[in-house]
């Protein structure tokens with residue numbers, strides 16, 4: 001026969017077991033919902049087809065999903081190639097303060113005698129000397145630095161920062177973090193390649209500057225912006241003088257070399273926010289944002305002098321070839337709001353072209369300004 005004490009013990013055990021089971025079930029629910037959140041986040045990363053969308057998922061969505069104080073993405077961009085593509089595609093880098101660019105990889109020291117491969121995630125306490133470049137705006141307590149590697153090439157780092165010391169410890173298992181790094185690296189490579197393709201479609205293959213399609217598109221946007229913000233805008237038509245003679249005398253290949261060098265000399269005189277495009281043949285167009293007629297005159301003169309001041313070395317000629325260019329300018333200050341952006345753009349292109357024609361007619365190697373309107 002079971003005694004009253006035994007029954008009480010059994011009931012107590014039973015209650016405890018039930019409570020434990022309840023805890024386990026609750027934990028399983030929590031784990032399930034974490035897995036679901038993580039899977040939804042993975043899908044968001046994988047589904048991002050554009051740079052802006054991916055960066056937004058990493059920098060804005062990720063902190064909420066993973067309960068982090070901060071997330072930064074640092075891309076290795078030693079030759080500014082990525083920054084140039086993003087700028088040309090009008091992706092405003094100031095939209096993303098936690099998107100950073102590094103000139104070279106960070107060298108992580110071995111950890112307590114353990115030589116960790118440079119592409120392994122690094123977890124542990126924040127150390128200013130090591131992590132400061134990855135967290136310029138916020139100092140976390142513990143961090144996870146995920147190198148993003150694709151085909152043995154380091155693209156950059158995803159850096160996760162927490163306000164809690166125990167969140168990222170050196171002994172924590174890194175399988176999940178490693179997986180996140182792999183997914184992030186694949187997605188990043190994918191969108192950068194997509195943006196690069198878009199960029200190629202807007203670039204002149206001979207000179208590497210933008211093509212006519214880009215300049216026409218950009219000009220429309222800049223005129224509309226000028227109308228909205230009532231800011232000045234100028235454009236320059238630049239045409240190499242007697243270029244046919246270069247081709248005829250030294251061959252097409254040398255003509256191409258001259259085009260490349262002239263493009264490089266024009267580019268040297270411009271700011272990052274300006275745009276340069278090859279409009280066709282030996283004609284280039286420059287867009288100068290926030291530039292008045294006087295600014296345009298000054299910059300055009302600088303470009304003219306930059307092209308003619310030194311000869312250009314080409315094959316088949318002993319001496320550097322003296323090259324000059326004629327320039328016509330047109331300025332809107334501020335752009336007329338009574339016409340559409342497209343109408344204003346067309347009028348501006350026509351005015352610059354006519355000014356260029358006058359520059360040619362009046363002797364070449366000079367700048368002619370059209371009236372501002």
Ligand SMILES: Nc1nc2c(ncn2[C@@H]2O[C@H](COP(=O)(O)OP(=O)(O)OP(=O)(O)O)[C@@H](O)[C@H]2O)c(=O)[nH]1
Nearest residue numbers: 239240241242243244245247252253255256281282
């Ligand atoms: N090498 C090379 N030549 C090109 C290219 N595109 C156009 N051209 C040449 O550019 C020359 C343009 O000649 P024209 O329009 O007569 O003008 P120009 O000789 O520069 O004379 P002005 O403009 O009046 O000073 C032609 O010979 C074209 O064949 C190119 O991509 N490469």
